[in-house]
Amino acid sequence: MTASGEAAGGRRGLVDQLVRFVAVGLLGAVVDLSVYSLALHLDVETTLARALSFVAGTTTAYVLNRRWAFQVEGSAKRATGFAILYGTTFFVILGVNALALAALPDSSWRVTLAWAISQGFGTAVNFVMLRLVVFR
Template sequence: MATHTERRGFLGQASRFVVVGVIGALIDSGVYALALHLDVWVHAARALSFVCGTTAAYALNRRWAFRVSGGARQATGYAVLYGVMFFVILGANAHALAVFPAAWWAVPLAWIVSQGFGTTCNFVMLRTVVFRDRRFVSAGPT
């Protein structure tokens, strides 16, 4: 069973992760909208926006949300995770675009779907693998 300290640690990380996620999403969606406005191909626009939002989120997650100092292990783990997530999110975006009808709302909704799916996966992987804080890891569920 999780202790009070473990629950507080998890809730603090989750809250900070949400704030970082909002900032990253604003950057991501802003770059996406700008790229689409400049007539960049929708999949290239999503790739570019993902890279920009991810770069900002890495710096904020590392220093503030998960409060870890530099380290090659974390940077490598983050790069591998986001390399995989790059394709997962682009795939989710492409799938949503293929499933949704050709309507004005399809492109922004596909971004929202892919962003939401990616954010959920990212938090789980960042917390359990990349920025793992052994102080908050217990034998039981948290």
């Protein structure tokens, strides 16, 4: 195969992987937002609700990303890398969520929009780190 053919295959592989990652991310986000909404409905404090929802969505995403999006076998090293990455992301999304809640005007969509902003930021960071470090 030529260098340009390898580059095209590499791009196609990256695009396929990104599409699978987005599909998994959407499902993880549905789990995350569902748990967040349920916890808030049950009068759980906002930061704790966000923490619980993150754990639920992250667990879903890890299993599906490992098996389908990145198609790698599980290992203690990968699980540790994943835990470190998502542990870091956990605090980042809590901070982004808190900043968004403080910055957004009061409205019926304020809490959901803050969740979406923190989720989007965390998702972008996670794709890059999962691809370059955890599932390479």
